[in-house]
Structure formats: structure tokens, C-alpha cells
Amino acid sequence: MSEWQALGERTVYENRWVRVGMADVVLPDGRHLDHTVIRLRPVAVAAVLNEHDEVLLLWRHRFITGAWAFELPSGGTADGEDPAHAAAREFEEETGWRPGPMRLLLAVDPMPGISTSHHRVYWTDQARRVGEPRDAFESTRREWVPLARVPELVTDGRIRSANTIAALLLLHHLRPESQNR
Template sequence: MIRRFGEPVESGRRYVRRPGIYALLVQGDAVLLTFQEEPKPEFQLPGGGIDPGEQPMAALHREVLEETGWRIAPLRRLGAFRRFTYMPEYDLWAEKLCTVVLARPVRRLGPPSEPGHSAVWLGAEEAPGLLGNQGDRHFAARHLLGAT
């Protein structure tokens, strides 16, 4: 069973399943996050949805590059979680199935190409508490701080 974070499921609401993959990008005692300005300003683990027919690792590389401007080297899968949420950019209610991968930033190719995203380096101790969703916070705290 995959752990659920966030808002409770609303009875009678139809949710569209959205698989996604996200990276905890660690370099020394720093973490590379993306700051998304809209629909609400928040720090996030870089990553996103896996397009139909796309392989998860290809999606991870694509999404991280779009949101941070960095190439990465995936190291290992940390786990998965799900959350039920409204996605205003797609005007849909989604059951997000989120896989989290530990990865290493390898090379900065330029600024993020995804509009409204900024690449931000934060200290490993402060990063988990600033992440915008509970699932991201859980995996970052568990890996970076040894929290459960």
C-alpha cells in the first residue's frame, strides 16, 4: 500500500490518476529545489508528470531540466506516495502517484525553461521544512535528517 499525504479524498469526486516522478537533488550539504510561482508560490522537489508512453526516468530527466536547468544522475528510488489534489493548470482533480528518486546534480545547462520556475539551492537542514507538500517533506526529511 502506498502512503497517502495531503487532503482527504472527497466522496463522489472523480479523480484522474497522474503518475509522476520527482528528484531529491543532493550535493554535499545542499539541496536543489524548484520554486514554482503559480498557482501558489512554493518550493517543490523538481519533477512532474510522466507523459503517456514516456519512460519514468526519461520523464525525470526532462522535468528536472525544464524546472532547474540541470542535468542529473539518478542514484536510487527512495519511495512513493500519493495525494489527491486539484490541479488548476489542467483544471482537473488528480490522484497523483509520486515516485521520489535520490539524484545528484551533474551539470547546469542554463536557467529553467519552464515558465514561473526558479532553481534554488538550500541547506539540507532547512529544505525539508520549506517544501510545499507533505509527501515531498516526508521523503526529504527522512533522507536528509533521518526523520521518520
């Protein structure tokens, strides 16, 4: 089995958030093709559980897909920024809660066939309210949702984001006590 080989890449668009490139790729059978590559900053995601096995989620509208859904707080990681710190920072900015020590839950690449968008999801079971969210525009409301409801919310489309689905289903699986509530 052979790998695809990128001979080079040229930038077709770039701003501070994204760079879109066109790669010259050689397939294992020798054919060449142009392949779009979307390069994004790494994303840090925060899942915070309370003592009742509830997770704090944002209810928000995404104009790109035209959908309302629950999501975990997340954002881009700045150059040189520790991803765990970025996850905690984003969580506090978007919820008004300061999380405790963050532990890596999982790392995912939601679209590895076209994008370098690498998501690192951190979690903690400690948080304290520190005030109103600085970035309240990020969501319509913030809600503590029982982890036991996650499968239902995924199934009925009220959780749609791939990183949120992966993280919450894994937490649901790892914390069986939440299923007994």
C-alpha cells in the same frame, strides 16, 4: 473487515491532464454512495543533492493555493515513459541542470481517498549545469538549499507540497551527515 466496492464509474469531465469520474460505491454495510474520483497521470519528482548536501529547489507561486514555497521539480509521466526518465527530464527542463543516474526514493499517493495521483520520487547526488532552464516560467528562482534546513522550512511553511515534504524529510533522515553542517 470489508472493502468498499466500486460497481462502476462514469466520466463527468475529461481533458488531457485529468479525468473526473463519479463512482457508484457499495459500503461494507450495504449502503450505496456516489464518490468523486479524480484520475491523473502519474507524477515523477526529482531530488538532486550536491557535494555539500544541498538540494536544488524551485521557489514558485501556486495560484491555486495563493502561496509561495519551495518545491522539487516534477511533472507528469507520459504514456509508456519510464518514471525515472521523466523525473530527470523535468529536472533538466525546470532547472538547467542535468541529473546523474536517478534512484527511486519513495512512491506516494498524496490523496488516495479521492485521487489516483501516484507520485514517484527519484534522487541522485550528481548533476551538471547544461544551461538556462527551458521551462524557466515554472519558478521565480532556483536555489541550492542545505538539507539540514528542511525541517525548519517545512515548519515555517516555506515547503508546502506533500511530495516535496515527504522526499526531503526522508533524505534528511537518511543522510545524517547533513545534520552536522
